[in-house]
Amino acid sequence: MRPAIALWPLKTCSALLISFLTMLIIMPGLSACGPSDGVTPITISVRDNYFDPNTIRSTPSKAVSLTFHNVGAVPHIVQIVGLTDQKVIQAGQGVTFTVTPQTRQYAIVDALYGADGMVGTLIGGAPDQQTSSPTVSPAVAVQGTGAAYKAYLLDQADQLVASAQKFAVAFASGDLPGAKVSYVSTHQHYERIAPVIRSFGTLESRLNAREYDLPDAQWTGFHRLEKALWVDGTTSGQEAIARQLVADLRELRADIEVHALLPTDVLDLSVALLDQALTTKLNGQEDRYAHTDLADLVASIEGSRAAFAVFAPFLQRADPGLRAEITARYDRFEKVAGALRGPDGVYLLYNALTPGQLRQLSDAMIAIGEPLSRVASQLK
Amino acid sequence: MKKKFTRRGVLLGAGAVGAGALLAGGGFAARAGLDELYPPSGQSYPFYGQHQPGISTPAQDRLHFAALDLVTERASDLQALLRIWSDAAATMMAGRPLGAGAAPVLYGDDTSTIPPSSDTGEALGLPAARLTITFGFGPTLFLREGKDRFGLAARRPQALIDLPSFPGDALNPDYCGGDLCVQACADDPQVAFHAVRNLARLARGLAVMRWTQLGFGRTSSTSRSQETPRNLMGFKDGTNNLKAEDTALMEKHVWVNFGDQPSWMRGGTYLVARRIHMALEVWDHNLLEEQEWVIGREKVSGAPLGKKLEFDHVDLETRDEKGNPLVPSRSHVRLAIGDGAIKILRRGYSFTDGMDARTGQLDAGLFFIAFQRDPRTQFVPLQMSLAQHDTLNEYISHTGSAIFACPPGAREGGFVGEGLFAGL
Numbered sequence: 001m002r003p004a005i006a007l008w009p010l011k012t013c014s015a016l017l018i019s020f021l022t023m024l025i026i027m028p029g030l031s032a033c034g035p036s037d038g039v040t041p042i043t044i045s046v047r048d049n050y051f052d053p054n055t056i057r058s059t060p061s062k063a064v065s066l067t068f069h070n071v072g073a074v075p076h077i078v079q080i081v082g083l084t085d086q087k088v089i090q091a092g093q094g095v096t097f098t099v100t101p102q103t104r105q106y107a108i109v110d111a112l113y114g115a116d117g118m119v120g121t122l123i124g125g126a127p128d129q130q131t132s133s134p135t136v137s138p139a140v141a142v143q144g145t146g147a148a149y150k151a152y153l154l155d156q157a158d159q160l161v162a163s164a165q166k167f168a169v170a171f172a173s174g175d176l177p178g179a180k181v182s183y184v185s186t187h188q189h190y191e192r193i194a195p196v197i198r199s200f201g202t203l204e205s206r207l208n209a210r211e212y213d214l215p216d217a218q219w220t221g222f223h224r225l226e227k228a229l230w231v232d233g234t235t236s237g238q239e240a241i242a243r244q245l246v247a248d249l250r251e252l253r254a255d256i257e258v259h260a261l262l263p264t265d266v267l268d269l270s271v272a273l274l275d276q277a278l279t280t281k282l283n284g285q286e287d288r289y290a291h292t293d294l295a296d297l298v299a300s301i302e303g304s305r306a307a308f309a310v311f312a313p314f315l316q317r318a319d320p321g322l323r324a325e326i327t328a329r330y331d332r333f334e335k336v337a338g339a340l341r342g343p344d345g346v347y348l349l350y351n352a353l354t355p356g357q358l359r360q361l362s363d364a365m366i367a368i369g370e371p372l373s374r375v376a377s378q379l380k
Numbered sequence: 381m382k383k384k385f386t387r388r389g390v391l392l393g394a395g396a397v398g399a400g401a402l403l404a405g406g407g408f409a410a411r412a413g414l415d416e417l418y419p420p421s422g423q424s425y426p427f428y429g430q431h432q433p434g435i436s437t438p439a440q441d442r443l444h445f446a447a448l449d450l451v452t453e454r455a456s457d458l459q460a461l462l463r464i465w466s467d468a469a470a471t472m473m474a475g476r477p478l479g480a481g482a483a484p485v486l487y488g489d490d491t492s493t494i495p496p497s498s499d500t501g502e503a504l505g506l507p508a509a510r511l512t513i514t515f516g517f518g519p520t521l522f523l524r525e526g527k528d529r530f531g532l533a534a535r536r537p538q539a540l541i542d543l544p545s546f547p548g549d550a551l552n553p554d555y556c557g558g559d560l561c562v563q564a565c566a567d568d569p570q571v572a573f574h575a576v577r578n579l580a581r582l583a584r585g586l587a588v589m590r591w592t593q594l595g596f597g598r599t600s601s602t603s604r605s606q607e608t609p610r611n612l613m614g615f616k617d618g619t620n621n622l623k624a625e626d627t628a629l630m631e632k633h634v635w636v637n638f639g640d641q642p643s644w645m646r647g648g649t650y651l652v653a654r655r656i657h658m659a660l661e662v663w664d665h666n667l668l669e670e671q672e673w674v675i676g677r678e679k680v681s682g683a684p685l686g687k688k689l690e691f692d693h694v695d696l697e698t699r700d701e702k703g704n705p706l707v708p709s710r711s712h713v714r715l716a717i718g719d720g721a722i723k724i725l726r727r728g729y730s731f732t733d734g735m736d737a738r739t740g741q742l743d744a745g746l747f748f749i750a751f752q753r754d755p756r757t758q759f760v761p762l763q764m765s766l767a768q769h770d771t772l773n774e775y776i777s778h779t780g781s782a783i784f785a786c787p788p789g790a791r792e793g794g795f796v797g798e799g800l801f802a803g804l
Contacts, residue, residue, distance in 0.1 A: 198771075212547065212549070213548065214547070267667070268667065268670055271666060271667070271670075274662075275662045275775075279774070279775075279777075358738045358739060363740055369662070369664070369665030370664075372665065373664075373666065
C-alpha cells in the first residue's frame, strides 16, 4: 500500500471533516445524489495518493452508484475514463457517479496524481478485456491545478455565503453575541480566498473596506458591521448592510464560477494570501475593533496552504526537496499559531499577543515565502 | 503646456550637461545658469538667491530631515531664529564651520573656563559636499489647536492646507507635522547630519525637534545630468520626474508664481513629506512578473511594459491579445501619470530605521518628498488616486506625513521667510 502523504496536521483534517459534514447538510445537490432503488451503492475512499479500494467489481449492464469520498488532505480530480467527466473533489467532500458499466475494465484516474500511479480500476463483470493503465503527463497535472484550486474557491465561497446568511440572521434578530461569533467565522471564510476578489471590480471595497477607505456613506461590508458590533455594541441600524453583505458574497461566488485560473495565478494567490497575513493581519489592522486578527491570519495561511497543496503532487516529481521544505514550513507555522489559543480553543485576541509571539508568527511566515516563491521556476 | 521629451532629446541634453560635469569640474556648459546646477562633487551651492536651495538642485545622495516645534510664543523670537538659521545655513553650505569653528573661544588669559566651541566640529575638514539647507513653515506655525500663537494666522497661505486623510493611511503621530522643517541634503551623510545638529543647537530654547528622518540614498533624479536611481523595491523610480532644466514646467508646477497669493510665497514652493514603509519581505517573495505589473515597468531596464528603454513613452493605450492594457490599469506608473496634467517635483530618499522589533522585519522604505506650486491641485488628487487604486498599496503604507510652505530664497543680508513678517 502506498503511504499516505501527510500534508496537513490532524486537527486541520478533522476541521475539514467537520466542514464536510456541514456540506452534506447544506448542499442539497450532494444528498440528492444518493443511490436510488435498484442501484448498487459503492463507496470509495479517496486518500492522498490512492483509491481505497483500488479495484471495484460490478455487474455488467447494471447501474452502479460510486461515491468517492475524499478523506485525505488534498483536492483530487477524478474521472472514470469512458464513463464520466472529470470531477473535482475537495478534501472532506464527496462526489457520486451513477454509471452503467459494460463488460470491460475502466480506469479510474486522478488527473493530479495519475502520473504518480493513482489509478484504480472499475471492472464490469469478468476481466476478459485488458486495458492499459492510462498515464497523465506532468504538463496535464500542472494544468489541472487551476481547476482544482477553483473548486476549493467555490467550496469556500459556498461556506462563506452560508455563514454570512447566519450572520445576517443574527443582525436581523438583534442577537449581538451570536453576531460577534458569526463575524469571526464568516470573515475567516472570506480571508481564505480574499486575494482572488481583487479580480472582481469593486467587490473588494464593498466587502472589506476599512473605515476611512471610503466616504462614510459608501462604507459597507465586514468592517462596518464589525464596528457596529464592537464599538457601537448593537446590531440595530445595520441590518441592511448585513443583507447587502450576503448579496455581495453571492455575487462573489458567481464571479468565481466564471473565473479562469492558470497555474501561475494559483501560485500568485498562494503568495498573496501569505502577504495579506504578513501585512494587515500581523500589524493588527484587519480587525481594528474586534482584534480577531490572529484568527484571520491563520485563515489566510490556511488558504495559502490550500493553494500550494494543488501543486504538491506536481512538485513531488519536479522538485521533491522544495515540496518537503515548503510543507515543513507550513507545518512549523501551524505549530506556532496552534499554541496561541485560549482554553476554549479560540485564537487569542491581537492585543493579548506578546511581542515575542508576534515575532514567532512573523518569522514562521517569512520562512514560507522564500521557498514558496521558488515554485514559480518549476512552472515554466 | 505639456512638453513630452523624446529619447533623442534626453540623450542630447544629458550628453551636453554630463560631458561638462565630468570634464570641466568647474564652470562649463554654455547655457547660462548651468554652472550653478552642476558643480563637481565637493563644490558648494550658494544659499542666497531667487529660490531656496535643495529644491531644483540636482538631488544629492544623502538626506537629514528634521521637523521642529517652536517653544517660544513670540514672533520676534521666530524672526530672530530664522535670521540665525539663514546665516548659519549660508556658512555651512559654503563648507565653513560656524563662528570661530571648533577653536577654543578664549576670554582674556583665562583658560580654565573655555565654553564649548561654536561649531560642533564633526564636519571640520570635510568638503561642502554640495550641502543644501531648505526651510519650511508648517500649518501649526499659523494656527495650532485654534490658537494663533504668533499673530500669523491671517497670513497662512491657502495652499498650506491640513492634508486630508487618505485611504490606507497608517500614520504614526511620531512621524507627523511640525511648525518648522529643515531639509539638509549633501553627498556626505556626516555633512548633512552636522547641518541639522547645529541648526537644532542654535534653536535650543526656541524650538525643539519633533521628528527627524535620515535618508541614505536618493530615489529621484531632478536633473538630466543624473541617472535615475532605484528605490528599495529595486525599480527605477521617478523616470518621469520634472527636471530642473525644464524651467517652464518648473514655473508652472513647482514655483509659486508672480500672480499667486500670498505675495511673500512668490518664488517659494510647498513641500509634502510622507514616510512610506515598504513591506520588503513581502515584496521579495513576489514573482518578478507580479512586481512588474504592480509598478508598470520592467525591473532591470526600467522600460515601461511593452517598451524597450527606460525613457520610452509610457504607452497607456496598447492592449495585449486578450484585450488587457500592456500597462495594467491599476499599476503605479499608470496612476502616477494619470491624464498627464498633474506634475510634481519628487526629491525623495530611501531610508531605514533598523527593524521592527515586534516582527523582525525591516523598517525601511521611501521618505517621499515632493515640491509643488499648490498641493490642493497636485499632491492631494494624485495621492487620492494612488491610495484608492494603486496595487502597490499592498506592499506599502504611509506611516508619516507633513506639509510645509517653503518661502522663496533669501537675498544676501536677509533671511528665509523675511517676507512673512513684513509690516508686522
